[in-house]
Amino acid sequence: MKSAQVFERDPGRLVVATFNVNSIRARLHVLEPYLSEHQVDILCLQETKVRDDDFPTAFFEDMGYQVRFSGQKSYNGVAVASRSEISDVQVGFGDDRDNESDRARLLRCRVEDIHLVNAYVPQGRELGHPYFAYKIDWFSRLERLFATAYSSKDQVLWCGDLNVAPTDLDVYEPDKHREHVCFHDSVREAFSRVVQSFGFVDLLRRFHPDEAVFSFYDYRQRGAIKRGQGWRIDHLLATSSLADRALDCWVDLEPRLMEKPSDHTVLLGAFRR
DNA sequence: ATGGTCGACTCTCGA
Numbered sequence: 311m312k313s314a315q316v317f318e319r320d321p322g323r324l325v326v327a328t329f330n331v332n333s334i335r336a337r338l339h340v341l342e343p344y345l346s347e348h349q350v351d352i353l354c355l356q357e358t359k360v361r362d363d364d365f366p367t368a369f370f371e372d373m374g375y376q377v378r379f380s381g382q383k384s385y386n387g388v389a390v391a392s393r394s395e396i397s398d399v400q401v402g403f404g405d406d407r408d409n410e411s412d413r414a415r416l417l418r419c420r421v422e423d424i425h426l427v428n429a430y431v432p433q434g435r436e437l438g439h440p441y442f443a444y445k446i447d448w449f450s451r452l453e454r455l456f457a458t459a460y461s462s463k464d465q466v467l468w469c470g471d472l473n474v475a476p477t478d479l480d481v482y483e484p485d486k487h488r489e490h491v492c493f494h495d496s497v498r499e500a501f502s503r504v505v506q507s508f509g510f511v512d513l514l515r516r517f518h519p520d521e522a523v524f525s526f527y528d529y530r531q532r533g534a535i536k537r538g539q540g541w542r543i544d545h546l547l548a549t550s551s552l553a554d555r556a557l558d559c560w561v562d563l564e565p566r567l568m569e570k571p572s573d574h575t576v577l578l579g580a581f582r583r
Numbered sequence: 584a585t586g587g588t589c590g591a592c593t594c595t596c597g598a
Contacts, residue, residue, distance in 0.1 A: 336590065
């Protein structure tokens with residue numbers, strides 16, 4: 311027998327994970343054992359870096375998941391894999407400005423009673439760069455999307471690589487990163503406006519209010535993990551009615567997940583079903 | 584130290 315079910319899956323528990331994979335095809339050998347050994351009911355992926363025609367659909371189906379994806383050649387790309395049915399899939403913002411990048415960075419769908427918004431927010435490159443303006447604008451577009459397409463009373467889960475460390479606790483040596491595109495005041499404010507406008511609860515902080523918990527360690531930086539030189543830029547944000555069902559939220563630092571060239575690890579949230 | 588190293592894809596871009 312294959313080691314497909316070496317753990318006890320709790321049907322009363324819904325586990326959602328988000329993972330920036332930096333190429334899905336290069337990370338299947340890591341996901342295969344991970345999904346075999348952990349309860350992950352819904353998996354949100356970013357940076358799949360693959361065109362839809364080449365997406366490894368069969369891998370997820372063989373693992374017992376439905377999967378929906380939206381990618382482009384070389385860059386970006388998002389996907390949602392789920393053990394229960396995925397419906398109402400929408401790609402991009404659905405506004406009149408969607409381009410190829412937007413469609414490969416935002417995938418929304420419904421799974422059970424949860425409205426999932428899986429996002430790979432533009433990194434921004436550097437302050438003053440057009441990509442940075444695009445990033446700031448992305449948060450405005452998200453704010454409008456939540457206001458128009460959802461109700462804050464719904465069970466909405468906004469997750470993904472949001473490329474922002476919200477507070478000083480969310481990056482090592484914060485004073486060294488005030489001008490960083492993932493930490494500058496303007497980005498934190500843009501993010502915070504979305505969070506506050508829709509009443510999102512930061513799930514990691516709900517369970518670990520004062521702890522430095524990082525989801526990203528730059529693999530170009532030698533010894534970043536052992537020196538604790540990380541960032542918390544991957545997030546699970548839930549509306550209050552969904553947050554009320556949350557049982558736990560944690561980052562999995564299993565070394566296998568963190569092996570180069572993976573620089574993000576998996577962030578998970580568990581909810582009552 | 585202003586570096587470092589990957590992945591996808593043509594060699595440079597983006598992170």
